[in-house]
Amino acid sequence: MTPRYGRVSDYLWILIVAGLIYPVVRYSTGPSLNAGPVEQGPLLVGLPALDSLLEDSRGRPVLMNFWATWCTPCIGELPGIDNVYRSMQGEACAVAVDIGDPRLETVLDFREDMSLSMPVVWLDENDAAILKGRWDLPDVLPVSIVLDAEGTETVRVAGVRDESFFLEALSGIVPEDTASTGTTSDDRLHINLVGTPGDSMTAALMDLSLELAGEDGVDFFDPAAPADSAMMMELHLPFTGVPYAQPCIGSACGRISRTPEELVLTVGSLAN
Numbered sequence: 001m002t003p004r005y006g007r008v009s010d011y012l013w014i015l016i017v018a019g020l021i022y023p024v025v026r027y028s029t030g031p032s033l034n035a036g037p038v039e040q041g042p043l044l045v046g047l048p049a050l051d052s053l054l055e056d057s058r059g060r061p062v063l064m065n066f067w068a069t070w071c072t073p074c075i076g077e078l079p080g081i082d083n084v085y086r087s088m089q090g091e092a093c094a095v096a097v098d099i100g101d102p103r104l105e106t107v108l109d110f111r112e113d114m115s116l117s118m119p120v121v122w123l124d125e126n127d128a129a130i131l132k133g134r135w136d137l138p139d140v141l142p143v144s145i146v147l148d149a150e151g152t153e154t155v156r157v158a159g160v161r162d163e164s165f166f167l168e169a170l171s172g173i174v175p176e177d178t179a180s181t182g183t184t185s186d187d188r189l190h191i192n193l194v195g196t197p198g199d200s201m202t203a204a205l206m207d208l209s210l211e212l213a214g215e216d217g218v219d220f221f222d223p224a225a226p227a228d229s230a231m232m233m234e235l236h237l238p239f240t241g242v243p244y245a246q247p248c249i250g251s252a253c254g255r256i257s258r259t260p261e262e263l264v265l266t267v268g269s270l271a272n
Contacts, residue, residue: 038082038115045104047127050097053119054151057093061154061170062147068100069110071141072192072236073160073251078116080163081144084170085118092170094118099128100141100255139269140252146170159251187249189267190217194232195243197222201259202243208260209245212267 044053054062065081067074078096085094096118098107107122123131137143138158146155146169155169168175191209195202209218221228223239232239237246244258247267254270257263 041117063094066143074142075236
């Protein structure tokens with residue numbers, strides 16, 4: 001058995017037809033992505049700004065979504081959360097808290113490609129570390145926490161959830177698909193590896209990925225292959241900084257790793 005190199009090409013005809021029907025846009029997530037014009041919400045900086053926002057939201061339930069631009073599942077989840085925020089505006093609050101991008105410019109660039117009406121808060125590395133300790137956050141993203149009107153935590157999940165999940169959570173219903181420990185329900189490691197066949201670093205990352213996740217736990221994507229490129233767009237995998245590997249547990253992912261040493265550290269952090 002070999003890693004799933006050929007998995008994407010088996011469905012090439014489906015991707016071609018889909019490409020003719022739906023325009024492919026950066027960070028696209030399907031029909032719910034920014035349905036209709038979306039006015040860009042505020043970008044706030046720093047932990048005091050987040051604390052102030054949470055204090056101002058007292059009396060309403062709050063959804064805090066912790067994310068980063070390198071977190072591919074996060075990018076797919078954000079538009080759905082924003083739809084929930086808009087549908088419940090006035091009754092509930094939502095905030096997207098970036099705790100994984102050391103540079104503010106990275107978030108500013110991201111906002112040129114995606115408009116979100118809910119507030120976005122960017123934290124530098126020091127503030128992010130303080131926040132992770134305060135809320136006991138795991139080393140995976142996305143993580144979502146729902147607070148009730150009194151500020152008490154009612155729901156905590158790691159990994160992607162759909163709009164109905166968040167609507168229920170903000171309405172005071174604890175959804176069935178809830179991991180109270182902050183972990184995902186699927187604890188199997190899988191790694192998305194993006195690189196060029198024949199490249200030495202790609203080969204090194206592949207060898208380690210197979211060792212860590214097994215043959216069934218590795219998906220390989222060559223950006224130069226049309227079918228792989230289309231699937232990368234669907235999965236929101238970056239086209240820059242190749243080769244790289246992104247380890248995930250369920251629908252929660254760790255940082256993109258560009259060397260075997262980085263991959264070992266990232267996978268180790270997911271296990272903690």
